[in-house]
Amino acid sequence: MTFNPLKEKGMPLEKQLRNWHQIVGNPYKKQLVDCYTRTRQILMNGIEVEAWGFKHQFNRFMANLDFEDRANISRLGRIENQQQMTCNWLSPANQSVLETTLGYEQVAVDLTAWLAQNEPDKYVKETFDFGLLEDFDHLYRYAQFAYMTEGVEPNDIVKGQTDVIVGRPTQHHHNCNGLRLRKHYDKTTASPQTKINILTVLSGEQQTHNFYAEHGFMYGDHVLRETYAEIKDVEEEHVTMYESLIDPSETMFEKALLHEFTEVCNYYTCLEDEVDDDIKKYWEIFLEIELGHLQIIAEIFKKYEKRDPEEVIGSEIIIPCRFNSQKAYVQKILEKEVQKRLAPEGKYYNSMDDIPKDWASYPVQKRVAEISAPSENCISIAEIYHDRDIVEASESLKNKETDLLKKGLQKVAVADNTVCPDKLQKMIDNHEKRKQQKELKI
Ligand SMILES: [Fe+2]
Ligand SMILES: [Fe+2]
Ligand SMILES: [Fe+2]
Ligand SMILES: [Fe+2]
Secondary structure: OOOOHHHOOOOOHHHOOOOHHHHOOOOOOOOOOOHHHHHHHHHHHHHHHHHHHHHHHHHHHOOOOOHHHHHHHHHHHHHHHHHHHHHHOOOOOOOOHHHHHHHHHHHHHHHHHHHHHOOOOHHHHHHHHHHHHHHHHHHHHHHHHHHHHHOOOHHHHHOOOOOEOOOOOHHHOOOOHHHHOOOOOOOOOOOHHHHHHHHHHHHHHHHHHHHHHHHHHHOOOHHHHHHHHHHHHHHHHHHHHHHOOOOOOOOHHHHHHHHHHHHHHHHHHHHHHOOOHHHHHHHHHHHHHHHHHHHHHHHHHHHHHOOOOHHHHOOOOOOOOOOOOOHHHHHHHHHHHOOEEEOOOOOOEEEHHHOOOOOOHHHHHHHHOOOOOHHHHHHHHHHHHHOOOOOEOOHHHHOOHHHHHHHHOOHHHOOOOOOOHHHHHHHHHHHHHHHHHHHHHO
16 A cells, blocks of 8 residues: 555644653764664755755745744744754764765765666756766765874775765866756656655755855864865755756745655655664654644645645655665766766756867866865875775776776866876876785785
8 A cells, every 4th residue: 555645644743842852862873873874864954954944934935824824834843943953963972074974975975876766857867967976076085084084984984885986076066056057847747756856855965065064164184174165165056956956936835845745755765764773763753743744734735725735746655765875876877977067058968078168167167276176185195195095996996997087087177286097097006016015014
């Protein structure tokens, strides 16, 4: 039997307020936690931040609401706020900013890869694939710093489930905002799955941006601080890109419905997949809470729009965040699309060999990297002690790294401090030589 969220009562609003002990739970142990428990926790924090912020926007923008409806929206916002605290504060105090950062980028890679393969709209799928390769490169850049700054190996966090190797180089992620704007779906024909997929990844990207904004300054290493600034700016582009896929003619009531439905679907998936019993109990309670929210918003929707909520969200649950290893899919997209760029309006995507000389992103890239690209420095920093970059991937993918870099680097627009393919290959060869020397000595 399929699960129709609109037919579920959920937890009544008057039972949803929790006490401080319930709000602030026990954090997981960073050494023991399943990496996908961490990604669920990170994602659900982002979903709650969006759900909370939206309620405030709703009440700020909506005139002509009955008082009791406005009060209910406000009550729901408070519950979202409590849920957000619970989700975010499951992070342990001894998990460093860089470790958490690797978790954020693992969310972005494995979530976007899942969504791309479960997205009915081909154009939206292409956009997911495009964003995927950028977050994949962020993971690689941060992994260099995690190792060099804190001695954290990538697999301490990603547990061998996500590859860590160069993607589309971060210095090429900076675009003219106009080019980042995508073609939006048509709300009357787009499937609920497309709408939920977009809102899910958008919430994740927005929270990634916020996390870097609030934590990137917490290191003394200036190159790392600049790298956080650079990647935060890309996350801002990702927010722009994903939100532009949404039909701007959606009403606030439709949006309210989609927000609650997104929460329901994500908690439903978390509950199905969770392996940590302590954390699973939160997903169970929060699914009940969200089903209660959906009931309230569905009634408001019917009252003001005089339509059936099923017209917007359908009658079936959607699975928007099934976390599992996506290495094969990511590698396929990496090898096929690392050279892809944002094309001027009308074409949307292009190979970098086909973009015009007056491409609107060139001046942006030139300006931000006019002294250097911080995201390039991380490789040179790793080289000082490790002879080469920090990489976690199969031998066959590792052997393709220099070729991937060759394919992904846009020669006409590289920063002065770029680690070019020849230099990377030299590092790799040098690393092999040193390894053999060390073995001989031992
Ligand atoms: Fe919520
Ligand atoms: Fe990212
Ligand atoms: Fe991102
Ligand atoms: Fe909610």
